[in-house]
Amino acid sequence: MTSTATTLVEFRGVEKRYAAEGRAAVTRLDLTVERGEFLTLLGPSGSGKTTTLMMLAGFEAPSSGEILLNGRSLADRPPYKRNMGVVFQNYALFPHMSVAENLAFPLGVRGNKGAAAKEKVDAALALVKLDGLGDRRTDALSGGQRQRVALARALIFEPDLVLMDEPLGALDRQLREHLQSEIKRIQRALGLTILYVTHDQSEALTLSDRIAVFADGAVQQIGSPEQIYARPANIFVAGFVGENNMLTGTVLANDGEQCTIILRGGQIVRAIAAGPLALGNDVVVTIRPEHVETGQHPSSCCNAFEAHIEELVYHGDHSRVRAELRGGDTLFIRTSSDEPPAVADRLPIGWCTDRCFAFPAAGIVEASTGDGP
Amino acid sequence: MIALVAPLLLFLLASFVLPVLLMLSRAVTDRELQAVWPASAAALRQWDGAGPPPDALAHSVAREMVAARRAGTLNRVANRLNYDMVGSRSLLYATAERLENGAPGNTVAALARIDPRWGQRDIWAAMRHADGPLTSHYLLAALDLRFDADDRVTRVPPEQAVFGNIYLRTFKISAVVALFCVFLGYPIAYMLASLPERKANPLLILVLLPFWTSALVRTAAWAVLLQTNGVVNNALLNIGLIDTPIQLIYNRLGVYIAMTHVLLPFLILPLYGVMKGISPTAMRAASSLGASPLRAFVKVYLPQTLPGVAAGAIIVFTLALGYYVTPALVGGGADQMISASIAFYTNQSLNWGMAAALSLLLLVPLLLMLFAGRTMARTVPA
Secondary structure, eight states, rough: OOOOOOEEEEEEEEEEEEESSSEEEEEEEEEEEEOEEEEEEOOOOOOOHHHHHHHHTSSSOEEEEEEEEEEEOOOOOGGGOOOEEEEEETTOOOOTTBBHHHHHHHHHHHTOOOOHHHHHHHHHHHHHTOOOOTTTTTGOOOOHHHHHHHHHHHTTTOOEEEEETTTTSSSOHHHHHHHHHHHHHHHHHHTEEEEEEOHHHHHHHOOSEEEEEETTTTEEEOOHHHHHHOSSSHHHHHSSSOOOOOEEEEEEOOOOSSEEEEEESEEEEEEOOOOOTTTEEEHHHHOOGOOEEESOOTOOOSSSEEEEEEEEESSSSSEEEEETTTOOOOOEEEEEESOOOTTTTTEEEEEGGOOEEEEETTHHHHHTHHHHH | OOOHHHHHHHHIIIIIIIIHHHHTTTTTTTTTHHHHOHHHHHHHEEEHSOOOOHHHHHHHHHHHHHHHHHOOOHHHHHHHHHSSSTHHHHHHHHHHHHTTOOOOOOSSSHHHHOGGGGGGGHHHHHHTTTTOSOHHHHHHHHEEEEEESOEEEEEGGGGGOOOHHHHHHHHHHHHHHHHHHHHHHHHHHHHHHSSOHHHHHHHHHHHHHGGGSSSHHHHHHHHHHSTEEEEEEHHHHHSSOOOSSSOOSSHHHHHHHHHHHHHHHHHHHHHHHHHTOOOOOHHHEEEEEEEHHHHHIIIIIIHHHHHHHHHHHHHHHHHHOOOHHHHHHHGGGGGGGGHHHHHHIIISSOOOHHHHHHHHHHHHHHHHHHHHHHHHHHHHHO
């Protein structure tokens, strides 16, 4: 990974090991954050994404490697000289100060007081739509309001970039979705660079310009939400981002781009070869529920089978079908709610080759040992 | 709910609240003269106190004086009058003896011939003050004040004015001890609160350890350590820091050292509790917002710990106000606190009215402190 003129932050070979734990929290991390982008670190808990964020904020020191901001190493710069706004999951508001005092705090430490500071505080309150609540005590605010204050406080001193550590994790779903769009709106309006940590893949897909998928302390894949979703780099990403059916089989043929797989039930599947696959290798074939087509003539699909419908669950805007292939593989299918098939039916199904990926099966056991693309 | 609380409530009422109230009521009640000299008490109420005492009063006093001496109850009145007027006791006994031997005592003039002091107003004023059933005598005395013969509140002579100084000393010692505890306890509480629980718990036990020994034992241990040939002085001599032993005990320094040690846990524990409740990310947030560690501490951490500091300091201060054993064992004569005076009046001079008045004057500022502490804790959220 090389830095360019638009690069704001660069991680170079960063590792973090804790003496108490055997394994490294973060291994060989190379990552750049471009100016003005919304980059999300997505991964399960313990995958190293928060450690990465805390190293950038300065609360943790890398065991090796270095982190550059604007091309200069951050190694000797304490957190309070890094000029980064941090939004914490538990808000971390100062309970002994009013909302306005919380917002004025970063201005005060920079010697910015009086009328100019008050103007900025009012502008920040307006930005997060909390006008007139400056005199409130923070414990008199709702969870969503507190997070807005935390956001405003992290933005008010015009930091070089904003770090967000699962900022919406403590909120209910509706409020979370509302604040997601607020964050996106503010990011666009101010041209902010945001590094965002979450374990919620739908949040990552909604908000991000780019997503870095973390597992076991390493980046599995970096790319736009579309790339991550449509073209997962390994079996971990395929399983973690969005929903995927996973079928096991053996390689019959491989031309480097596409391969032919025989499933346990004897069905022949054409799939894109995602990784080096030799003849006779065990593989996992992935196909997303919404890419499985149903109906009498899924003729456009080269992978056509017959499935037995086990269960149908109505979801309003769609229905989910649990179907079984001959040989025992279970498959979830997303269908329109209008003409749902009946349970116990035999249903013709199929999917296109370019939606279907074959990953080395070794990846199932250790889903995340891959080094990314 | 009430049924569950009632047994303990009744027990507390009967064994604690009631006795305390009864004891404290002695600070303002005055029934000795009424009980022993009922006729004289009635006659005293007839007299306005401005003019000379009427002869009828003198007559009844003389009669009841003799009767009380025979019944062995004169002592009670004599003691009571002696609080007001020094010398009353001997005056009463000597006069009673003369009257019994046949000296006339039916008028003021006749009594004055036995002892000229009967011709002065002081003894009559003292009797009127002791007339009861309520009195301000003890409370005034506890404030180094008294009623003079003309019923004006005046200062007692300087050589008798002791309580003002003792109260001031008591408050000063308590305040200094509370201050020492804050300065010594704050860093310890901070350390305990920032350590992981696994490491903090054994250290917390060390803080609590002194609670498992009685204050008497701990104070005695300080006496061993601090005396002229004690461990501390010998160590200082051996490493050559001092040439002659320094006086560490039986003076104010010893009182401060021992009381601070005994009371320190009472500051550390509430402060630790408050510090535990402060989110550690608040400090990180302050740092990310540009505050240096010192500034983050002063602006963000310290203000949040103030309720704990106030709570701990008030507990230490109020406990110190009532300290008795420690100053008695490691302090000098000039380091005794008000509890020593209360104990003196309770156990030795048996002047329970005075003991109650001194206790009451200690209780009132204490309640004010607790009230102030509560108000403070309410304005600063924990």
